[in-house]
Structure formats: C-alpha cells, structure tokens
Amino acid sequence: MPDETVARTSRTRSWWGWGWVDSHPDDAECMALGALVPGTLARPLPLPEVAGLRIGSPAVDAPRSLAHLVTYDPEARAAHARGKAYRDVTRALRGRPGRIPDLVACPARDQDVADLLEWAGEQQVAVIPYGGGSSVVGGVEYRGGEHRAVMSLDLTAMNQVLEIDTDSRAARIQAGVLGPDLEGQLRPHGLTLRHFPQSFEFSTLGGWLATRAGGHYATVRTHIDDFAQSLRVVTPAGTSASWRLPASGAGPSPDRLFLGSEGSLGVITEAWMRLQERPRHKASASVSFAEFRTALGAVRALAQSDLAPANCRLLDPGEAALSGAAEDGSAVLVLGFESSTGPVEGRLDQALELARAHGGRTGAGATGPGAPADEAVGAWRSAFLRMPYLRDGLARMGAVTETFETATTWDRLPALIDAVRTEVGAAAFKATGHPAIVNCRLTHVYPDGAAPYFTVIAAGRPGDEVAVWDDLKAVAGDVLHRHRATVTHHHAVGRDHRPHYDLQRPELFARVLRAAKEVLDPGGVLNPGVLVDSRKAPGDMCC
Structure with a gap:
C-alpha cells in the first residue's frame, strides 16, 4: 500500500472535472468522441483556469483559534464549489461555477468539527460537509442566499482506521478516509470493507454513509447501510454516538436517522463498519440475449434464486455497444461470483444454466486461474472505469451527456424503461433538433425489483447545455414519479433531486x-x- 499511496499523492486531481488530470481525454480524443454525436462543436471547449473565475475576497475570516484549520486559497475554494455531475462540469467549462465557498476548513478531530460548527452557527455561515467531492446530485454546493458566508468542511484529514476488532470482524474508521486508503489500511489484516462504488477512488467512507451509497454487490449487500454497525455524528446541538451491536430491536435505530442525511443533520466523523475476509475465489462470465425483455426475465430469475451473484449487470444493446461488450445488437449480462471460503465456479455454472434456460447464449465461461478471459466482461470493466472521463470529454464538445438511476418493482420495470427511452428521447430531439442516445443497464437486482441506470447522450445548444439537461432531467423525473419509481437508488437527493424527492x-x-x-x-x-x-x-x- 505505501507505493500505491505515493502514486496517488503524486498525481493531480482535476478541480473542474472527474478524477485525475492526466487521465482526461486530450483535444484529439474529444473531437473523436464529438464526431459520434451529431450537432456537437467543431472543437473542444478550452480547459478552464481558476484565474478566469475572478474569485472574490471571502466574506468572513475565521477567528484566530480556528485559523490553523482553514484556507482561503482560490484553487481550493474553486475545487470545493461543486461536485462532479455533468451540470457541474459544464458550468466550470463555461466559467459559471456558481457560489464559491468563502473558506475551506480541514478539521483533524471531532473537537475541531464541533468548534467550527459553533463558530458557523454564531456567524450564520453555511457549512457544506465535503468528502471526496464526487457528488453528482448537487450535494456539496451552496445554492441559497440567506447565509452570510459559505464554508466547505473537508473531512479528508480524518482518514485513519483507528481500531480493528478481529474477533467481531469490524473496524472503527474515521469518515474522511478515501476508498483506496481505507482498503490499504485493512489489507495487512486480511480484511476488507468490500464496498466499491464507481467513485471508489475519489469518495470517502463518510460520503458513502451520508448518501446511503450503493457499491460493489449487485445482490443482497447492495448499500453501505448493510456494513454500518454504529455511527458517531457531531451536530451543532452535540454529539450522537450509537452503541456498537450486531443487531438490536430497541426502538427506531439512531443510525438510520443519519444514514442518508447528506450532512443536513450532522457531520459523520467516524463509524464502526462490518468487515469480511478478502475474497480468494472469483469467477465471471457474460451471457448475451437477442431480446432485452427476455434478458429481464433471466435476471429476475437470478435475483429470486439463492445464488446471490456479486455482479449481475444487464446491459441493453445500446449500452453493450457503448462499452464494447457486444456490437451485434445483443443485450449482455455480466455475471460475477466471489468468496473467501471456497470455489465459486459451481455457483457460476448454475447461474449460466439458468440464463440459458431463459434464452441466453453463454460466452467464454468463467474467468479464474487458468481459465480463458471473457472479452465482454473485460470490455465492460474497462469502460466502467473510463466512462466518467469520456463524459467530460463529450462535455468539452458541447454534448449533453449524463446518467440517472432509479429502482422499481419487476411488474413496473418494462413499462418504466420504455417510457424513459421514449419520453426523454423525444424531449432531447425537441430541445436540440438531433436524435439522442438513451441507454439502460441494470446495476443492482432484488427479488422484488431492480435498479435501472440510464445514460443520455445528445447534442447541446452551445452555451445553453445546462438548461437542456435540466429540461431532460425534469422530464425523466416526471416519468419516474408517474411509474412510482424512486428518484434515486443510490446517488442521494442533493439539490438536483429535491423537486421530485418532495413528491415522493x-x-x-x-x-x-x-x-x-x-x-x-x-x-x-x-x-x-x-x-x-x-x-x-x-x-x-x-x-
């Protein structure tokens, strides 16, 4: 892990876009991406500079007792002004970043958080808790106007695994630790949290807990809630610390109040988390289907079996083509199993047999020691990690490119997917005069329903791209509400989802x-x- 940490700290995070600066598409790659979407710009928008934002002087100064915890550096303030949604990236590209925080605070302990909250309350300074800044729903951005100033409360200095209970297989962990650093501290003990959202590299434990984030597992343990044992939360009114228990029936759970509270009720500073042994046995394979609806039936059967695949992602033909998993118009199911105790090939074989019984065509078979690689699985995995960077490349070409996810019951799922494709596609054509790509994949599945995840790619109106997306998002939200599908399955509410969350x-x-x-x-x-x-x-x- 030390070498991995050095590699991470020697790279530069993008202040305006996703991930690492050195992983962003160059101008030539941006133009190649834009050529795939009719109606985009001839050349990419220039990379934004912090100096071009004309960041003003802070409206407040922290008292001397807190001065060592805060910075007024313009680049730090710009980097903490918003998350990493498409509308955040595009506003930065267009030089319209929104409200810039007046200061960034970096507490190192609970008392620092308490002191900062006390001062902020006295001075009417809005406090925006901030982990890795990977929010895609406006969760780390101030859009009000009634506060005197805005402080971004960056928890990433609180980044240690403080205690490990090997008997109970649990650990007390500070909330500001980033995903790779958390796993690095657990690895010497042979343990893992095994929670891997797409933002894993750039998000924190506290952020996962505050947003009820979805992670690696497609079935059973799908959300961070399943791993939380107890929470410690600092609020302006005091500190809440729940008991660490395997289970309890003693009234409503205090942890449930703060899980998913998105920093609006308190600041999660540490948590006891349930761990597991690192998996030693893995196997994966892909299954193709001529019809997406037939594939839905296969996935429902898998979700209602006791096989519990770790990965069970269904890509519609458009999504399969976009990721390189298939180019023949097939839908593709990516299956994966893992275990720390014994081989999983038998469970994979059962899953493949079930999929074939529903019309699926299996590929190269299991991947494991000595087994041939499944090209579709590899293509999907590479595309999954690369996709946020490609989104930013398309944004530089003036394209509207964003995702949204939901969940609903199996009986409503086919009609919901059809309605989203039809109505969002029609709205995009009306707004831009160009056809849009509206793809769907299932990311998490349950015995009673599934979580479809939609990708929308369309030409934008130059200089008005955010308004186009806001219109499309409003249409999508109306469709979800009409079909009684949740406004979000695992990305939190933030500010972008508030109108339809209020209805739900x-x-x-x-x-x-x-x-x-x-x-x-x-x-x-x-x-x-x-x-x-x-x-x-x-x-x-x-x-």
Missing part, C-alpha cells in the same frame, strides 16, 4: 425531518437546501 416523500415524514433538523441544527447552517428546508426558512411551512 410523505409530507408527514417531511414534518418529522424539519423537526429533527431544528433540534440538531437550530441555526440552520448545515447543508441548507438538502433533503428538507428548515422550518425557519422563508416560504417553508411550519409543522
């Missing part, structure tokens, strides 16, 4: 959330506008 969330529960926020955050400074408005906010109904 029962109003009685909204009143409970407002009351909880008033108790935990009486000054209304924690991540304003996320999940629910304060009862004291102008225009918001009192409960």
Whole structure:
C-alpha cells in the first residue's frame, strides 16, 4: 500500500472535472468522441483556469483559534464549489461555477468539527460537509442566499482506521478516509470493507454513509447501510454516538436517522463498519440475449434464486455497444461470483444454466486461474472505469451527456424503461433538433425489483447545455414519479433531486425531518437546501 499511496499523492486531481488530470481525454480524443454525436462543436471547449473565475475576497475570516484549520486559497475554494455531475462540469467549462465557498476548513478531530460548527452557527455561515467531492446530485454546493458566508468542511484529514476488532470482524474508521486508503489500511489484516462504488477512488467512507451509497454487490449487500454497525455524528446541538451491536430491536435505530442525511443533520466523523475476509475465489462470465425483455426475465430469475451473484449487470444493446461488450445488437449480462471460503465456479455454472434456460447464449465461461478471459466482461470493466472521463470529454464538445438511476418493482420495470427511452428521447430531439442516445443497464437486482441506470447522450445548444439537461432531467423525473419509481437508488437527493424527492416523500415524514433538523441544527447552517428546508426558512411551512 505505501507505493500505491505515493502514486496517488503524486498525481493531480482535476478541480473542474472527474478524477485525475492526466487521465482526461486530450483535444484529439474529444473531437473523436464529438464526431459520434451529431450537432456537437467543431472543437473542444478550452480547459478552464481558476484565474478566469475572478474569485472574490471571502466574506468572513475565521477567528484566530480556528485559523490553523482553514484556507482561503482560490484553487481550493474553486475545487470545493461543486461536485462532479455533468451540470457541474459544464458550468466550470463555461466559467459559471456558481457560489464559491468563502473558506475551506480541514478539521483533524471531532473537537475541531464541533468548534467550527459553533463558530458557523454564531456567524450564520453555511457549512457544506465535503468528502471526496464526487457528488453528482448537487450535494456539496451552496445554492441559497440567506447565509452570510459559505464554508466547505473537508473531512479528508480524518482518514485513519483507528481500531480493528478481529474477533467481531469490524473496524472503527474515521469518515474522511478515501476508498483506496481505507482498503490499504485493512489489507495487512486480511480484511476488507468490500464496498466499491464507481467513485471508489475519489469518495470517502463518510460520503458513502451520508448518501446511503450503493457499491460493489449487485445482490443482497447492495448499500453501505448493510456494513454500518454504529455511527458517531457531531451536530451543532452535540454529539450522537450509537452503541456498537450486531443487531438490536430497541426502538427506531439512531443510525438510520443519519444514514442518508447528506450532512443536513450532522457531520459523520467516524463509524464502526462490518468487515469480511478478502475474497480468494472469483469467477465471471457474460451471457448475451437477442431480446432485452427476455434478458429481464433471466435476471429476475437470478435475483429470486439463492445464488446471490456479486455482479449481475444487464446491459441493453445500446449500452453493450457503448462499452464494447457486444456490437451485434445483443443485450449482455455480466455475471460475477466471489468468496473467501471456497470455489465459486459451481455457483457460476448454475447461474449460466439458468440464463440459458431463459434464452441466453453463454460466452467464454468463467474467468479464474487458468481459465480463458471473457472479452465482454473485460470490455465492460474497462469502460466502467473510463466512462466518467469520456463524459467530460463529450462535455468539452458541447454534448449533453449524463446518467440517472432509479429502482422499481419487476411488474413496473418494462413499462418504466420504455417510457424513459421514449419520453426523454423525444424531449432531447425537441430541445436540440438531433436524435439522442438513451441507454439502460441494470446495476443492482432484488427479488422484488431492480435498479435501472440510464445514460443520455445528445447534442447541446452551445452555451445553453445546462438548461437542456435540466429540461431532460425534469422530464425523466416526471416519468419516474408517474411509474412510482424512486428518484434515486443510490446517488442521494442533493439539490438536483429535491423537486421530485418532495413528491415522493410523505409530507408527514417531511414534518418529522424539519423537526429533527431544528433540534440538531437550530441555526440552520448545515447543508441548507438538502433533503428538507428548515422550518425557519422563508416560504417553508411550519409543522
């Protein structure tokens, strides 16, 4: 792990786009990508410079007692101004980054967090908790106007595994640790959290917990919730620390209040997390289907079996072609199994037999020691890791390119997918005059339903790309709501999903959330506008 850490720290993160600066497509690759989408720009937009943002002086200065925890550096402030959604990237490219934080605070311990929150409450400074900054729903951006100033609270200095209980196979971990560094600290003990969202390299444990992030497993243990044993949360009203237990029936769970609270109720500073032994046995294979609907039946049968594949991703023909998994118009199912205790080839064989019974055509078979590689599996895996960089390359060409995900029950799933493809595609054509690509894949599956994940690629209107996407997103949200599909399966609500989250969330529960926020955050400074408005906010109904 030391060599891996050195390699990470020697590279430069992009302040405006996804990931590492040295992994972004160059101008030639951007132009090649743009050629695939009719109506895009002739040349890529220039890379933005922080100096071009004209960042003003901060509206506040931290007191001397906190000065060692904060920075006013313009580049740090610009990098903390927004997440990594398409609209964030495009606004940066167009020089419209939104509200820049006045300062960035980097606490090193719980008391630092408490002191910063106390000062922020006294001064009416909005506090935006920040982990890796990989939010794609406007979760780390200030869009209000009622606060005197804005502070980004960067937790990444709190990045240690503090304690490991090998008997119970659990660890006490600080919330600011990034995914690779967390796994590096667990590896010498032969343990792993085994939670790998696509943002793994650039997101933190606290961010996963605060957003109820989905991860590596396509079945059974799909969300970070499944690994959380207890939480420690610092709020303006005090600190909440739940007991560490394997299970409990003692009333509503305090952890459930903060899991998914997106920094609006408190700042998660550490957690006890359930671990597992590192898997030693893995096998994977792909299955192709002539018809996507037939493939849905196969995936439902797998989800309702007891095979529990770790990976069970179904790509529609468009998504399969985009990832290089298939170019013949087939839908492709990527299957994977893993275990720390014994071989998994037998479970894979059973899954493949089930898929064949539903019309699937199997490929090269299992990948493992001495087994031939499955080209479709390899192509999908490479495309999965590269896709956010290609999105940014298309954004530089003026394309509208974004994803959104949801979940619904099996009986509603086919009609939902058809409606999204039809209505979002029609809206894109109306907005741009060019046909759009609307692809779908299933990322997580359950006995009672699945999580479809949509990719939208269309030409934009030069200089007006964000408005085009906002219109398409509104159409997509209306479709999801009409089909009673959740506004998000694992990307959190943030600010981008608020309008349709407000429709999905029962109003009685909204009143409970407002009351909880008033108790935990009486000054209304924690991540304003996320999940629910304060009862004291102008225009918001009192409960």
